Amino acid sequence: MSEQQTDTDASGGTTPSDGDAAPVPAKKSKKLILLGGIGAVLLLGTGGGAWMLLGGSGKAPAPQEAAADAPKDDKGGGEAGKEGEHFVDVPAMVVNLRSADGAARFLKVHLMLVPGTKMTPEQITAKLPLLLDAYQPFLRELRPDDLAGSAAVYRVKEEMLVRAHQTLGDGAVKDVLIQDLIQQ
Template sequence: MAAAAAEATGAEAGKSGGGRKKLLLIAVPMLLGGIGAGLWFGGILPNLLGMGHHDTAADARGAPQAEAPRPPAFFEMPEIIANLNATGRRPVYVKLRSKLEITRAEDAAAIQLAMPRLLDLFQTHLREMRPEELRGSAGTQRLREELVARANIAVAPPAGSTQAAPRITDVLFLEMLVQ
């Protein structure tokens, strides 16, 4: 009877030992992952790997610094008057004065060269719009987004060119009159 009790105790010990192994196989990687995540999001691990913020003393010793962001430049667009796609006998017109926000002031010359294409794209889009599409701030925002996309298409350099493309980031409406 003592031998049977010893075997039963040994079997129970074997079962509980397997449970401990499974627990260790699950708990240890989770614990290490938690510690790693804490070090990463705490900023310690990126600094150890050389991916964190640089030492300001090293920057003062002559390490190259990144350029400060440039303020945007603005390009004045000529006034555009276009008739809208209106139903009925009476024509509806839109008068638009705007400025283009560009990333670099040096791009103004390239935009001036592309002005005929830019005006054509703006005019054709405005002629296709209905007066109700321009109502409210949502209509104005949709028009702005469409004009930015068209402006970037208009100023893009020809295919195969190595010239950097000017980038238009926004169209600012100075005056928009629908009549």
């Protein structure tokens, strides 16, 4: 017969005093509580993230949403009291790049133009073929090295703005926004 000493715990029950027979139910309950807590945190985090992502944060609408809901002025162009809020989408252009090794390299550029004070978006859209004709030779003369580095996008943007001013006149285009600049 094996002798096993027991101690009385605070609740009046007995527990074995040697380490051989540990209370199994206590370990399982700790694991269940821990897993339940982790599950609750994940559920709350996922629910909160979905709520914020779907726009239930109660914040003011983003500028794009506010622009869509704003009343239009009588001229049919922009928002009442704001100038240059409409953009002219320039179709994506794909051109061959000059490469020293003769390998085929391509550049895809997608631009948007911000109209200036002297032209409306409709007038710029009507003259878009002239502008594309001015952009094509510049883009075709680019080399892959010209597009390397962080300043390359800025240089391309500035050159596009200069060509827009030469083609359409000063004040016709306020800014050129580069949407995509992909080299392949």
